[in-house]
Amino acid sequence: MPRPPKSQDTSFQEELKLRVMRVLEANPSATQREIANELGVSLGGVNYCIKALVERGLVKLNNFAKSDRKMGYAYILTPDGVSEKAKITAHFLRRKMEEYEKLQQEIEQLTAELQEIR
Amino acid sequence: MPRPPKSQDTSFQEELKLRVMRVLEANPSATQREIANELGVSLGGVNYCIKALVERGLVKLNNFAKSDRKMGYAYILTPDGVSEKAKITAHFLRRKMEEYEKLQQEIEQLTAELQEIR
DNA sequence: AAATGACGTTCATAAGGTGAACAAAATACA
DNA sequence: TGTATTTTGTTCACCTTATGAACGTCATTT
Secondary structure (H helix, E strand, C coil): CCCCCCCCCHHHHHHHHHHHHHHHHHHHCCHHHHHHHHHHHHHHHHHHHHHHHHHCCEEEEEEEECCCCCCCCCEEEEEHHHHHHHHHHHHHHHHHHHHHHHHHHCCCCCCHHHHHHC | CCCCCCCCCHHHHHHHHHHHHHHHHHHCCHHHHHHHHHHCCCHHHHHHHHHHHCCCCCCCEEECCCCCCCCEEEEEEEHEEEEEEEHHHHHHHHHHHHHHHHHHHHHHHHHHHHHCCC
């Protein structure tokens, strides 16, 4: 995802942002590769997304447990991140419900078309 | 749509094919520009699509009424075209219903997520 | 016949996600 | 501690694909 989006956030980017935040909330020590794999998107895409989240202060890179052996890095959702996630979630719910109705209509139409033939 | 698709038909192409066939069936004298405008896609895309349909024998370019003044060109769905359209329609119905269920689940999840916050 | 307009056709372009290659950091091993 | 190895983040050239302006062709008009 090399090219900074010139226009508004595309729906793909919007959705990716939400899905990445979900994964991070559930598992802050997830790797970018793991996230990409789990979400079925490219590594570059996840990297671009997380970078944007960090830049906006919605996600923070914490390194804890310095004294321990384990690598203590984790992407933590900030309070702003949590509330932003809620906002996006609500926004998505609205959008998905619209799609839902559209689909319902389309299904009715397709069904009708198939009936006409016989 | 200059580049012939190397891989399988993408869902966009598949759907465009069906929607173009629908328009042609309803109005065989429709212009490529009119179709593009009505479907909200590019002229090049429609051109590429129709070309493919003609090549597969699903659409035929008829010029009738030669003696008359009017330009008598029309894209007519062949019998093969009609049955292919039915096939694609059925295929789409299945796909759309799957999407429908996916959406339903997603909506439930989004709703649940929003409940958790309060 | 020339001009006009509408049509189909082409193609250089832009958008945007991809993943291999690279850099940096962390861990393991001596 | 120093070095090798592995893991992780970062970059960027590439590929796919839809776009629409520009062009060629043909019918209609003047």
